[in-house]
Each structure stands twice: as C-alpha cells, then as structure tokens.
Amino acid sequence: MSERPQPLKAVNRLFEGKEPWQIVTMTASSVLALVWAHSLYNGKEAVTTRLRKEFFRWLRQVPFVRRKIEKKMAEINRDFKADVTKRLAGVTIRRTLPEKGLSAEEVAEEIRNHLSLGTYDWKSGSLSGAVYHVSEEIAAVACAAYSQTAYTNPLHADVFPGVNKMEAEVVRMAANLFHGDEDCCGTVTTGGTESIMMACKAFRDLAYSKGISNPQMVLPSTAHSAFDKAAQYLGLAVVVVKVNQETMTVDVDDVRRAIGRRTCLIVGSAPNFPYGTMDDINALSDLALECDVPLHVDACLGGFVAAFMPDAGHPVPVFDFRLPGVASMSADTHKYGFAPKGTSVVLYRKPEYRHCQYTVTTEWPGGVYGSPTVNGSRAGGLIAACWATMVFVGRSRYVTMADEILTVTKYIEAELRKIPGIFIFGKPATTVVAWGSRQFDIFKMAELLHKKGWSLNALQFPSGIHICVTHAHTQAGVAERFVADVREVADTCLRTNSGPVQGKMAIYGVAQEISDRSLVSDITKYFIDSMYYLPKPEDKV
Template sequence: MSERPLPLKAINRFFEGKEPWQIVTITASSVLAIVWTHSLYNAKESVPARLRKEFFRWLRQVPFVRRKIEEKMAEIKKDFKKDVAKRLSGMTVYRHLPKDGFTAEQVAEEIRKHLVLGSYDWKGGNVSGAVYHVNEDISRVACEAYALTAYTNPLHADVFPGINKMEAEIVRMSVNLFNGDEECCGTVTTGGTESIMMACKAFRDLAYSRGITNPQMILPATAHTAFDKAAQYLGIGIVTVPVSTETYTVDLNAVKRAIGRRTCMIVGSAPNFPYGTMDDIEALSDIAVEYDVPLHVDACLGGFIAAFMTAAGHDMPLFDFRLPGVSSISADTHKYGYAPKGTSVIVYRKHQYRHHQYTVSTEWPGGVYGSPTVNGSRAGGLIAACWATMMFVGRARYVQMTDEIITTARYIEAEVRKIEGLFIFGKPATTVVAFGSQRFDIFKLADELHKKGWSLNTLQFPSGIHIAVTHAHTQSGVADRFIADLQSAAKICLKEGSEPVQGKMAIYGVAQSIPDRSLVSDITKHFIDSMYYLPKPEDSDE
C-alpha cells in the first residue's frame, strides 16, 4: 500500500488532537476565506477599490462620524434648494394640470420665460460645448422636420417605413464618413451614452458567446464616464489604465499588461472629453489585432469634426475603420453633426457585433419582440431631424464649418499658451483646449471667468478647466473676448497667489480631496435631486 501524499500527511498532523467542532470550524472558515478571495479576484472592481470602500463604509457607521456626515449633508441639500429657489424666483410653479388648457399663445409665452432662466448667454458663445451651433437656417430645417414627424415611431416599421429608411441612411452616411465598407453597420441612438452602452453590451455578449462569464473592459483613465455607467448597468468589470502625464494619452504598455482572459474590449478616445487629447488609435489597433480583442473608438465628442479635418486642411491621425483593429465607433450627431439634442450613432465593422447589441424576447405572450437599442418606442421625429440636418448641411458646409471651428480652437490654444501662469494639457486634437496652473488655484480662475459670464468645464485629478470650442465661438469677436477675459482673470489670480478659491467653485477643489468617494457620490445625488425640486411658498422662509 502506497504512502499518503505529503500534503495529506501535513493536513493530518495539523488536525491531530483537535476536537470535531474545531475541525469543522477551521474547515468552514477556510472555505469562506477561499470564496471571499475568489470573489475579490472576480469582482467588477479592483481589490484595493473594494477594500477602500469597505473601510469607509465601516467608518461611516461610527455614531460620531455618521452624525457629522448627516449634519453636513442636510446643510448641502438646503443650499442646493436655495439655489433652485433663487433661479426660479418670480416664476409660477405648476403642481397640477390647469383646469382649462392654455392657449397656444400662452404655452409659447411660458416656454419663452423658461428659456431665459439660465445665467449664461449660450447664443453669444459664452458656454463651453453644450450648444454646437447657432445657425438659424440649420435649426429651422431641423425643427420643421421634427414637427412633421413628431408622432412617428420606427418600432412600427410597417407603419413608418420612411423613418426606418432615414435611420438606415444616417448610419450608412456615418459609416462612409468613417471609411467603413459595405459590411459595416450600426444604429442611431439617443446620445453618446447610449451609443457607448450599446457597444459595451455588444462586446459583453460577444464575450459571453466565447465562454467568458465575467468580462472586463480596459479603459484609459480619461475615457468618458459613460463607460462606467455601462459597467454599472451591464455588470461589466473595469480595468483602468493610466495616461501619460505629459501627453495625456493612454499608456500603451499599461494596456498590454491589463489584457487577460476576461478582457472583452479595449477603449480609445478620439478625442477624450477632459483634455481633448487623442489616444494613439493606430497603436491600439495593433494591440487589438495582436490579442484578438475588439477595440471601440469613442469619437462621441469630436467624431463629426475629425471626419472632416483632413479635407479642411488640418492634421488628423487615423482613428477609423481604415485601421484593422477598430471594431466599433461611437459619434454624436447632436454635437458637431449639428442635429438637435437626442441623436448619436454607433457603428460596427461586422453585422455579428450589431447582432449582439440587439435584445430579442421570443417567449412573451405579446409576441416575439426585438429592439435594436435600449428603447422600444423611439422618437421618429429626432431621427428625421438628424437626417434633415445632415442632408441640409451637406459635405461642403461640414468641411467649411470644421475649418472655422478648428482655426478658432487653434487660435485660442496659441493665445492661452502665452498667458502667464497657465499651461495646456497635452496637444489638443480637435476642439477641446484644457488648461491648468501651477501658480494659483485654477478653480479661482474659473470663478473669475464665471463672473465675466463664461461657463467652462471643470476637471479633476489633476485640477483644470477646459473650453470645448463650437461654431458659436467662431462668431465675430467671441474668441478675442474670451482671450481678453482669460488674460484679465489670470492677472487677478496671479496677484492673489496661492489663496484657495472661495464660494461655490470651492466645491470642485474640495470634492477631489475627499478620500471617501461615496461622500462625493452622495453630494452628487443630492444635486441631481435638486434638479427635480419645485419650491413651495413656505420654502422661502427656510
């Protein structure tokens, strides 16, 4: 009879002389520890992130800490409500349907009142991004198209085949702009977030079909937060890789190291939202081909600018289907495609990928049900307005507007580089110019610009602000006015030195210094709550 293997001998010696209850306890504890360790490894978040969350969750249970947090949150909620009440001061708040409906004239007058409640002159070009053109002829054509088709629904293809045709043509025109072939395909969505979510859903399900039960996607730290939203909705793990502190583009070696058996997709930005820099899509394509992993290019922000830049005489590296590793591209028609808000496209190299985007139910009593995107019923009016915009603007005008925008963006970039105390993050690829300071609190500069009527985007990790140049900024004198105000604000900040910003803008600096990110999350949720808050007469006394 052969001797027992050494591991069994060691186990027997370990349990020798122990009571049965001790053996059971040790065994159960060991199994639980193994299961816990396995869950950490296979979790959607990294082990350090989960441990950090657990620590702060425990800390928030301490009575003294919990009480202080609750007091501060109550104060923050009250401040948010005060801000809303101030903005809506003098407005009638409607909590019930009117007994008798308004006349058309009354409705129009009420809408006009609501449109002027904001603090910024967006038509005058004082806002970063948000509204991408102010051309009345384009707006008129789009709005007329929407009015004609407002009650159509492409879900009912037999009732509204013309809307389906328009959607198919938007997709095909987009595919051609991104140099795809006849095999390339896609859908129209309600915006960049849905386009990104659909790509994540497609490649998650592709991973499932390949036997990967807990897929992960590899994201640059600068990838749009919509990927994190997709991960939360779809149960996909995230591996975040750093970007260069010089170029603010993704670290290619870090991408390679992050690839593993669970990888379902790699993401590259063209450009990214925070800094406007563009990841090396050509190198990412090579990595995607080498490791047989789909590469999604997020061109939501700048895709409909980047597609025309070469024709407009501006440099633009390859980022589209000419690169063999590019599996999908998201691009927003409601940004530099100039369509009304609510449309974007997601396009794929293969029909196989788009099939994984679809949702099909075959056992429902209501019949076999299939839908291409998140929504079932969709706004045919938005599809028609997008189609009308693209057909009305046409290639030549897109090229012309692209040249005007990029020329303005490069002018602003060059002038910002001359301003004492400021530096540019990396090399702007399309329309976003991001800047920071090592001489003063950059949020103080944002506050000074706010006082002058400018609304810019604030950045964190590291601190910065950016302007996304739109066609509104190409209006006569707007860029020069922005530079003059920026120079003036920078002088004020240099004079005051390293004193931190005060007031509302201070929250941006404070937020990124809070180690417990769940607190920042709670504050953000209270801010979102305030967007749905309607003041009551008795609230004015608070």
C-alpha cells in the same frame, strides 16, 4: 504498494490525531476561505477599492462622524435648493394641470420665459460645448423635419418604413465617414451615453457567448464617465489605466498589462472629453489584434469634426475603421453633426457585434419582441431631424464649418500658451483646449471667468478647466474676447490673493480632497435632486 504522494502525506500529518469535528471544521473553513479569495479576485472592483469603501462605510457608522456628516449634508442640500429658489424667483410654478388649457400663444410665451432663466447667453458663444451651432437656417430645417415626424415611431416598421430608411441612411453615411466597409453597421441612439452603453452591452454579451462569466473593460482614466455608467447598469467590471500626465494619453503598455482572461473590451478616446487629447488608436488597434480583444473608439465628442479634418487641411491621426483592430465606434450627430439634441450613432465592424447589442424576448404573450437599443418606442422625429440636418448641411459645408471651428481652436490654444501663469494640458487633437496653473487656484480663474459670462468645464485629478470650441465661437469677436478675458483674469490671479473660491467651483476643489468618494457621490445626488425641485411659496430667496 507504491508510496503515497508527498501532498497526501502532508494532509495526513495535518489531520493526524484530530477529532472528526475538528477535521470537518478545518475543511469547511478552508473551503470558505478559498471561495472568499476567489470572489475577491473576481470582484467587479479592485481589492483596494473595496477595502477602502468598506473602511469608510464602517467609519460613517461611528455616531460622532455620522452626526457631523448628516449636518453638513443637510446644509449642502439646503444650499442647492436655495439656488433653485433664487433662480426661479418671480416665475409661475405649476404643480397641477391648469383647469383650462393655455392658448398656443400663452404656451409659446411661457417657453420663451423659461429659456431666459439661465445665467448665460447661450447664443452668443459663451458656452463650452453644449450648443454646437447657432445657425437659424440649419435649425429651421431640422425643426421642420421634426414637426412632420414628431409622432412617428420606428418600432412599427410596417407603419413608418420611411423613418427606418432615414435611420439606415444616417448609419450608412456615418459608416462611410469613418471608412467602414459594406459590413460596417450600427444604429442611431439618443446620445453618446446610449451609444457607449450599447457597445458595452454588445461586447459583454459576446464575452458571455465565449464563456466569460464576469467580463471586464479596460479604460483610460480619461475615458468618458458613460463607460462607468454602462458598467453600473450592465454589471461589468472595470480596470482603469492612468494616463501620462504630460501627454494626457493612455500608455499602451499599461493597457497591455491590464488585459486579462476576463477582458471583453478595451477603449480609446478620439479625443477624450477632459483634455481633448487623442489616445494612440493605431497602437491600441495593434494591441487589440495581438490580444484578440475588441477595441472601441469613443469619438462621441469630436468624431464629426475629426472626420472632416483632412479635407479641411488639418491633419489628424487615423482613428477609425481603417485600423483593423477597431471593432466599434461611437460618434454624436447632435454635437458637430449639428443635429438637434438626442441623436448619436454606434457603429460596428460587422453584424455579429450589432446582433449582441439587440435584445429579443421570444416567450412574451404579447408576441416576439425585439429592439435594437435601450428604448422600445423611439422618437422618429429625432431621427428625421438628424437625417434632415446631415443631408441639408452636406459634406462640403461640414468641411467648411470644421475648418472654421478648428481655426478658432488653434487661435485660442496659441494665445492661451502665451499667457503667464497657465499651461495647456497635452496636445489638443480637435476642438477642446484644457489648461491648468501651478501658480494659482485654477478654480478661482473659472469663477472669475464665470462672472464675465463664460461657462467652462471644470476638471479634476489634476485640477483644470477647458473650453470646447463650437461653431458658435466662430462668430465675430468671440474668440478674441475670450482670450482677452482669460489674460485679464490670469493677471488678476497672479497679482492678488482674491479670496476663497465660491459656489460650484468651490465644490469641485473640495471634492478632490475628500478621500471618501461616497460623500462626493451623495453630494452629487443632492445636486441632481435639486434639478427636480420646485420652490414652495414659503421658500425665501
């Protein structure tokens, strides 16, 4: 008789002399430990992240800590509501329907009043991003198209086939801009976030079809937060890869090390939102092919500028479907496509990927139901307004406007590099210029620029601010005024200790120092709550 294998001998020795209940207990405990270890390894968050969250969750249960947090949160919530009360002082607050409807003139007047409530003159070029052109000519064409189609719904293809045609043409025009072939396809969405979510949904379902039960995405830390939103909605795991602190682009070797058997998608930005730098899409494409994983290129912010840069005389690295590893792209028509807010495109190299984006219900009593995007009913007016904008502007004017925007961007970048006390993050690829300081609190600079009428974007990890240059900034004197104000404020910050940062910018600074990120999340939720807050008559300004 053959001798027992060594592992079996070891097991027998382990259980030798044990009572049956002890054997059962040890076996059950071992199985539970293995299940726990497996769940820990396959969780949607890294082990260290989950342990840190669990520690802070426990800490917040300590009575003294809980009372202190609740007191501070109540104070923050009151401050947010007080800001709204101050902003809406003297404005009619409507909590119920008017007994008799307002006249058309009264409605128009109230809308004009509502648009004047903001702090910034958004038509003058004082905003970073947000409003991408101020051409009354383009706006008139888009609004006329919307007014004709406001009540259409492309879900009903038999009723509104013309709206479906316009959507198909928007997709095809965008695919051609990004050098997609005849198989390249996509859909119009309501914005960059939905475009990104649709791509994540498509490649999650593609991973499911390949037997990957718990897919994960590999993202640069600078990838848009819409990917994290998609992960939360779609139950995806995320692996975040840090970027090089000099170039502010992702290290491709680090991405390679992060790819595993569960990877359903890797991401590159062209450019990223915080710093305006462009990841090495060419190298990521090669990696995608080597590892047989899809690569999504997020060109939501600058795609409709980058597409025209070569013709406008501004070089840009290849970032689109000319690279064989690029499986999908997202680009916002409501940014540098100059369409009204509420449209974007998500594009795929082949129809198989787009099929994974769709949702189809076959057993519903209401009939077989299929929809291409998150929405069922969709705003045909927005699609028509986007189509009208694109065909009205046309390629040559897009090229001209891109050149005007990029010329101003390069002027601002060059002038900011000359200002003592600040430095530029990386190499701006399209229209975003980001800067920081090693000599003073950069959020103090943002606060002082805010007082001069500039609305800029605050950045964290590391601290910085950026301006996203739009066609509104090409108006006469805007760029020069901006540079002069930055130079003056930088000089003030270098010469004086002008006190602590106040308001929203103070929150950005403090938020980075809070180890328990769930507290930052709670503060953000209170801020979002305040957007829906209507002051009561008894509220004091």
